[in-house]
Amino acid sequence: MTRRLSRPRDDRWIAGVCSGLARRFGLSSGVMRLIFVLSCLLPGPQFLIYLILWIMMPSE
Numbered sequence: 001m002t003r004r005l006s007r008p009r010d011d012r013w014i015a016g017v018c019s020g021l022a023r024r025f026g027l028s029s030g031v032m033r034l035i036f037v038l039s040c041l042l043p044g045p046q047f048l049i050y051l052i053l054w055i056m057m058p059s060e
Contacts, residue, residue, distance in 0.1 A: 007059045015054040 007016030022032035
């Protein structure tokens with residue numbers, strides 16, 4: 001059974017993107033948030049990808 005990618009209503013901080021990704025890949029939401037914050041220290045379009053996922057991911 002595959003979990004669908006969606007933003008949960010109960011575990012949001014800003015938009016629920018990290019929490020939705022964590023549920024999809026079987027991680028804790030805190031670990032996913034830490035990975036995102038650490039990835040923002042590297043050059044790349046991480047913040048833009050977060051905004052796109054916020055728009056594209058359906059809410060539960």
